[in-house]
Amino acid sequence: MNKRIRLFAALCLPLAILVQTAAQAQTQDTSERDRSLIVGFLEDNLSGAGRNIRIDGFKGLLSSEATLESLTISDDQGVWLTLTDAVLDWNRSALLSGRLEVEKLSAASIELIRRPETAATTTTPEASVFSLPELPVSIDIGAFSVDEVHLGPEIIGTQDPILLSVFGTASLKDGNGAATLEIDRLQGPVGSFRLDTAYSNADANLDLDLSLTEGQNGLVATMIGLPGTPDLSLTAKGSGPLDTFIADIELATLGQPRLAGRVGVSTIVDPSELQETDEGAQTATSVPQPKTRSFFADIRGDVTPLFDPEYAAFFGASTQLTVNGVSYPDGRMTLDDFSLGTDALSLSGALAIGTDALPTSFDISGTIQTKDGTPTLLPLAGDKRFIDRAEISAQYDATRGEVWSAKAQLSGFDQTDLTIKDVSVTAKGLISRKRHAELSQILRALEANIQIMASGIAFTDPALQTAVGPELAADTQLTWRDDGKLVISDFIVLSQDTKLNAAGTVSGLDSGFTFKGNVALDTPRLSRFAPLAGRPLKGAVNATAQGVFTPLGGGFDAQITGLGQNLEMGIPKVDALINGRSEFALTARRDETGLNFDSLTLQTPAITAQGSGTLTGESSNLELAVRLDDTARLNAGVSGPLSVDANVSQSTPTGPWQTTATMTGPGGSQANLSGSIANTFNTAALQLVGTAPLGLANNMTTAALVQGTAAFNLRLDGPLALSSVSGTITTQEGARAVLPATGLSLSFEKFEARLDNDNAQISAIARADTGGRLTAEGRIGVTSGLQTDLRVIVNNLTVSDPDLYSTTVNGNIAITGALLTGPKIVGALTLGQTDVRVASVALGAGGDILPITHLSEPSDVRQTRARAGVLATDSNDSAAYGVQLDVTVDAPNQVFVRGRGLDAELGGRLRLTGSTQNIVPIGQFSLIRGRLSLLGNRIELTEGELYLQGSFDPSFKLVAETNTDDMTIQVTTSGSVSAPAVDLTSSPELPEDEILAQLLFGRALTEISAFQAAQMAAAVATLTGGGNGIVGSIRDSIGVDDLDVTTSDEGDTALRVGKYLSDDVYTDVTIDSSGKSVINLNLDASDTVTFKGSMSPSGATSLGVFFEKDY
Template sequence: MALNLDVSVPQGQLSGKNLRDAMLGFSGSTLDNRLNGAIRGEASLDGFRTDLQANVSVSNEQQRLSDLDFQAAGTRLTGDLTRGSDGLTNGALKLTAPDVSVAAALLLAEAKGAINADIALVGADGQQNANVAANAKGLAFNDIIVGSADISVELSDLLGVPVINGTAVAQSVSAAGVDIDQLSATAAQTGTTTDFSAKARLQNGSDIDLAGTLTPVDNGYRLGLDRAELAQGQLTARLAAPTVLSVSGSTVRLDAVQLNVGSGSLTARGTAGEALDIALDIRTLPLAIANAVMPELGLAGTLNGSAQISGRSSAPQVSFTADANGISAAAISEFGIAPLSATVSGSYANSVVTLAGLRAEGARGLQVSGSGIVPLDGGGLNVSVTGSAPLALANRFVADRGGQANGTVSLDARVTGTIAAPAFSGSVSTNGASYVDPEANVRIQNITGSANLEGDRVVIQSLSAGLATGGTVNATGSISLTNGFPANVQVGLNSARYADGNLFVATVSGNLALTGNLTGNPLLAGNIGVEKADITVPESFGDGSALIDVTHVDTPRAVTQTLARAKADERSSAPTPSNRPSGMLLDINIDAPNQIFIRGRGLDAEVGGSVRVTGPLNNIQPVGGFSLNRGRLAILGQRITFDSGTVTLVGDLNPYLNLVARTQGEGITVFVTVSGRASDISVDFSSSPALPQDEVLSRLIFKRSVGELSPLQLAKLAGAVAELAGGGGNNGLLDSLRGAAGLADLDIVTDANGNVAVQAGAYVQDNIYLGVQAGADGQSRVTVNLDITDDLTAKGSTGADGNSSVGVFYEKDY
C-alpha cells in the first residue's frame, strides 16, 4: 500500500527568522509489516536555502535511516543509522557547521557558533559503544556558552556503566551561573575500570582538581574518589581521604565522605535511595568557601551543625540543628547589622518545617527569637516571633538620597495563614529613634510610637517625633502589608520648623493625609498654616569658586560609601536622587495671611496670601501666590517703600520675587524693581524722564548729578551698588560711574575678614596718585603715592580711625 504525506508552509517564522516556501514530504509504501520510503524537505529560512533528504526503512527487526543529508546555510549533517531488535545502534553521523543559527531555528532553538563532529555508533556483545571526535568555537545555546572545545573520546557500554577513554579540553565556558576559563579532563580504561581526572580554572581565580575511578559491579557501579579539591587563594576544600560511593540499583551508599574546608569539615555517611539513612555533620565550616564559586555572595562566618535524614525518598524526614557565628554577606552589608550569630533547631516531614527554636543576634540591637510551624504548601502557618530589630534595615530604601535611620523597633508578633497569604497579629513599637535625610535637610528625633498587627495591615496607635529645628509631628492610621503597601495615615504638624539650610526657614502647623500605595505614587493632601517664614536674600559676593575635579585613587570602602551618599561626583550642592520615579503626589493648601518675611541686601518686606501646591515632588505645580503687605529698601541711609509686589513658588523653596518701589529724586521719579529668584535677585533703577542708572542713583541718593559727586561720594555710591548686586554684578554701572568721574580706578574689594569696601583713585599729577577707600563698616581711608624716581616711591595714608602711616619704598625689577 502506498503512503504519501506532504506538508507545506508558504510563510511563517521560526525562532525569529523568516520562513518561506517550506515543504516536508514522505513518499513510500507498506508491505508485510515493513515501511519503506523517502523523506524530503526544503525551505527558505532568513534567505538561506535548506534541504533535507533521507531514506527510511522500518520493520520488526530493525529501524534504518540511510542516506541522511541535511543542509542549511553551510551546515551539513550526513550519515546512516540502524537500530536492531536488541536496542543497539550502528552507524555514523558527520556534522559540519560554521554557523548553527539557521539549522537550530528549524529545531525551534536559538543558537550560534561553529561545531564539527564525527560520531560512530557500534552495538556489540550487548553493549552500546561510541567514538566521538568534536570541536566547537563561539558556541552559544540557551544559557550555555563555549568559547572553544575539543573532544576525542571512546565510550563503551553507554547504556550501562560507561567505560571511557579520551580527552576533553575547553576554554571560556559559562554554564549554570559558573564561568570557567580553562577545563581539561582525561579518562583511561584499565580492564573494566575507568580512571578519570579533571582540572578547571574558574574565572574568579578558583581551581578545581578531581580524580577517581569508575568500576562496574553487580547491579551497579563503584565510584571511587581519590582526590577532590576546590581552592581559592589560601582557602581550600579538599577530600580528607579517598572514599567510595557504591551504587546498586537505585541505592547509593556513602562511605564516610569527609571534606576538610579550611579549618572546618563536612562529613556525610549512610545510604540514599528508596530508603534514606544519611547523617550529616558540620564542624566550623567557613561559609566563605561558597565565594570560590560565586564571589558575589560575599559570605563570611562559620557554621556548626548536624542533620539526620530518614524515611523514604518520596517522604523524607529530617531533624537538624545549626549554629552560625560571625555571619556577613554582600546582601546584608548595607544594613550595618553584621556580623550575625544564629542558632536553629527543628525538623521536616510531610512538607512541613517545624522550628523548635530560632534565635539570631546582630549589631545595632538585632535580637530575634521564634518558633512554630511552616507548611511549604497549603495552610497551617503558625510562627511566633519576638525581639528587636534595627531601623537601619530600612536604609536600603532611602540609600540613593543618603537617608539614615537609627534606633530599634520591638516586635511581638504571630504569623498565621499561608506563605503566599500570611496574616499577622501582635504589636511593634519604638522609642527614641531618629531619621536624617540630608537631601531634604531634615533631622527627625525622638521618634516614639506603637502599632498593632491586624491581619494584612499595620494599625498605628500612636506615633510622634520632634524636629531638630523645632516643633513636633504626630501620626495615626494604617498601612496594608499587601502589594504596594497602600496607606491611610493622618499626619499632624505642630509648630514644626523647617529650614532648607540656605534660603528658607518656616514654622508651620496643620493636618495632612497620606493615602495610596507607598511603593507607587501616594498622595499627601491637607491644609497647612504658616505661623512664620523667613526668606533670606544671600549676602553673596561673586559666583563662588568652581569645584576642583578630583579623581579618587585606591579609595577606602568607607570613603567610597560616603561619596556615593553625598553624590560627590555629581558636583551639586546637595545629593539628588538617581532614576527615582516621580514619587509622592501633593495637594496641599498653604495659608499664610502675614509674617512671611523677605530680608537681605537692604530688603525688608512682608508678604501674605495662600497657595495650593499640587503635582509630584519632582515637578511641583503651585497655584496662587503671596502679595506684598509692606516693604522697604534701604540704600545709603535712605528708606524706599515698596508700592506693590508678589512672591511666587516655582517648584521649590527658592521663590521668585517681584517687588516695585517708586520715590522722588532730584527732578525725577525713580522706580526701583527687585526681581528674580531669591538666590539670585536683580535690582534695577529707572526713572521718568528716562536717565541712565548711574544718574538715577546719584539723583536719588545725593540729590545731584553724577558729574558733581566727590570721589568719596562715588565710592559710597559704588558700595551701595555692590551691596544691592551682591558684589558680583553691575560692572557696567561701576564702569559708567568711573568714566563719569574721570577716575583711574573704581572697584569693590574685600579684606581678609570678608568686610566689603569700595576703592576709588585718580592721578592728581603724573607722579602723584590719590586713593580713597570707603568700607561697609563706615570706616574710610585716604592714601597718597608719590613716585620720586622709577624705583623710589613715597607712600602715606590716614584713616577715619586716626591711624596714619608714611614710608619710602624702593622697588627694582630684575
C-alpha cells in the same frame, strides 16, 4: 518439603471442617464473613502503592466452585482493569495431598482500559539495598477461558478498542506436560495466536507449534510500527528429541516471506558414553551424563518492507544471520563462526570461551558503509543518524600470548544537532590466567587501556559548542581480577582546558556495583559554560570528590572539596559574596539510616558558612552558622557584619520543621526567630522578636535621618506572604529624626506600627526641637503598592532655616494612595508670624565644584557625594511618578521680608497643586506695605509677591519706585531668597551706575566725589549682597583695576581702590568712612619674591619681603 505441607494441611483440617459446618448452618453469616474476612484479606494483600484492588460478589471460597461478580484494579487516575463474572471450579480436597486441581477458571470479560499509572518513586534520605522484587502472591492456572478481553485505545495506540477472546489448557502429570493457548480477535481485522506444545521426560521429545496471523492494520503490526501495517504471519514449528531438535521459523507480510530459516541444537556423543548391545550395536549408557551440544542458526531474507523506505540502503535485498557453535559440559563454548550482513553492514568472526568464562580467543571484524560511499542512515530510534563509514576489529589468541587488541574508527557522524568528523577508539590489554602457588588455583585478570579521540565536533547549539569545543579526548586504564573488583587506574576526559579525572575500584558487579575512589574536575574558565547556563559565568573551579559510592542504591560516604577563584554568576548580590578565593568542603554519607552531613563549610572573603545535620525518613536535624563581613556587599543600604545561627528539625516524616535562629546585624541589631514551617513549605507559624537601630535606615534615604532603637515583635501565621504577618514595631525612648530639607529635628514621644490583615496601623507623636508637635494616625497597606491613608496634625510647629526664614505652622494633612506608585497629599496649613531673611551675601558663593573624575571610588565616598547632590544621575533613575499635591497655605498677614535694605510685609493664600516633579502654585503672598532704605533714602515698595516653586527656598519679587525731577526710577529685587538679583531701571533709560548716582545724590556719575563713590559702592553692597555687577561698571568708568567695598569688625565701611602702575608695580589706597587712608605698594621682583610696603595716616611705614610658591 512435601511432609511439611501435609502436616500443615492436617493441622488446618479441623478448622476447615468447622468453618464449612458453620457455612451450611448460616448462609447469610457466611456471606458476610466472606466479605469481611476473606475479601478484605485478599484486597489488602493484593493492593499496593498506586494499585487498589476491589472485589465484589465473592462467594464460595470453601466450596468446589468459587465465583466473584467483579474485580477492579485502579490507581490515582481511576479504574484501569475490570474483570467480571469469574468462576473457579476446583478440587478442595486435593490440597490435602499437596496438589492443585483446577477444572475450570473462566471469566465473562476482562476490560483493560489503559496502562496503569506508574507509581511515583518517593525519594527518601535512606539508600536502598539493590535486590530483585518479590511478588506477594503465587498463581498457577491449569485451564482457563475469557469470553471477551477489551483492550483500550491507549494500550495499543489505536483509535478504537480491541476485543479478544482467550482459551487455554494446561496439564502436567507423570513427567508429561502439555499446554495450548488460543487468542482470537473478535472485531476488526482478523487476528489469531496459537500455541500448542508438549514435552515428555521419558524420551526428551519436544513438540512446538506456534503461529500468529493477522490481517492488514492488525494488532501486532500496529504495536511494533510496521510501515503500512500490512497483514502478518509468524510461525515457529519443530518436533523431535532435544538431542536433534530443529525448528523452522518464518515471518511473512503481504503473503511474502521476509525472514525464514532454521535454528537447532544437537548432541555430540562422546564414544566413552556408549555401550554395546547383545547384537553389537552401540547405545548411550543409562547413566545421564553432561552432554556436548552443537547449535546453529541460519536466518535470512529481505527485511526492507519491515522498515521505513529510507533504511533500504542499509538493509538492501538480503539480510543474513548465521551462527555455528558448540557448548561443552565443562562450561566452554565456541562460536566457530558467526556473521551478520546487510548491504551496508558486515560483521563476522569467531569466539571461544574457556571453562573460566574468559575468552580463549576471538577474531571479530566489521564495517558499515554503503556500496556507493554515500552516508549511511543507521536504523536507530530517535533522531536520524548518518555515518560515512565505521570499522571495528578485535583479536586475541591465548595460544599466542596474553595480549589482546581492538580498534574502531567512525567518520562523518551526522545527526540533527551534532556532527563529528572523526571518532577513533584504540584498546589493548591482557587476559591472563596465572596459578597462585599458595592458593593452588588459577587467578584470572583482565587489563585494558582504552583511548578515545573525537575531532571536528560541531553542535548546532552555540552554547553547547562553546562548552564542549571542537575536540574531545578520553583515556582510561582498567583492570579486573578474580576477586570481582574492577580497578580504574586512571580515567581522564579532556575538553579544551577542562579536565575530568577519576580513579578507584568498582566492586560488587553482581549485586549492584560500588565505586570507591576519587573524581576531580578542573575548569579554569567557567565562561565557556556561560551560554549553556544562560548566565554570565566567570572564574575558575577545581573540585574533588573522594569516598565510596553505590549508584544503584543511591548511597555514598564521601568528602567533597572545591576551590573557586573570582567566581561570578551575573547576580550582583551573589557575586559580591563569592568573588575572590572561594573554598568549599562537604563530608556526607547516605546509607540505609539516612543522609548525614558531618560537616559543611564555605569560605570566601565575604562569607563564612558552617553546617551539619541528618536527614532520615523518621526525623531530621540541620544546623547552620553564617557570617557575612559587611551587608553593604549586598547593596542593602546598610553596612556592618551579619551573623546567623539557625537550627531546623523534623520529628516525624510528615511533620512540620521546627525552626530557631539567632541573628546579629549591623549597628547592634539582633533578632530571634522561632516556630515551625509546614512539611510542604507553603505555610508557617513563625515569630520574630528583636531590636534594630533606626540609623540603619539612614543609608537607604536622605529624606530623613533617624537615630534611636526600634523594637519589633512579628508573627507569620499561614501562607508565606506579607498578608500573614502580624505584630508591632515600636520605637524606644530617645528616638529622633532630622528632616534636612526642612531643618526639623523631631523627638518621638511615641511611634507604633501594628501589622494585621495586609495593613500596618500607624500611630506616632513627635515634638520638634524648635517647638511644636506632629501627630500621625492611619494605615499603610503592606501589599498592592503600599496603599496608604494617613492623617497628620501640625500644631504650632516652628520651621526655620537660620539663613532664610522662620515661621510657625498649624494645620492638617492627609496622605492617601499607593506610596510606591504615586500617593497624594491634601491639606490646609496656616502660617503664624513669618520672617523671611533675604541673604546679605549669596549663600554658597564659592562657586560650583569643577567636574572631577573619581577613580576606584569607595562606596562610602560615593554615598557622601550622592547625599551632597553632586553625583550625576541618569534621569531615568528617578521615580517614574510624582507625589500629587493639593495643599493650601494661609497667611493673611505678618509675612515679613527683610534684608538688603528691604522691609516688607506680605499676606495671602497659596495653593500648591500638581506633583513634586512639577509643582503648580496657585495664588501668592502679596505686598501689604514696605519700603527700601539706601543711604538714608526711603523708597516705598509699590509691588510685591512671595511664592513657593518646589523647595523650601521661597521665591519673591519686590519693586520700589521713586521720582526725581528728571526721571522715574525702579529698584526690583527678585529670585530666590537665598540668591536674589537686583535690577535698576529708569525712565528715561540710563545705565545702572548712572541710575544709582541719580537715585542717591541726584547727580551724574562723573560729578560725584571719591567719598560719594564709596557711599555708592556701600549702597550697591547693600542691594546686591556683595555682588559686583554695578561696582564693576563704576570701576571701569573711573579707570582703576580694583574697586571694592569692605566692612571692618566694628561695622565701618571702607573703599579700596587699586591700580597697576607697571607690569610689576601695584598700589592701592583704602579710605574709610572717616576720611582716613592707607597706601600699599607691591613690587614683584620675580615669580616667587615680592616686596611690600605701606604707609598709614599717622605716617607709620612698613616694608616686607615675601616668598611665595605655588604647588
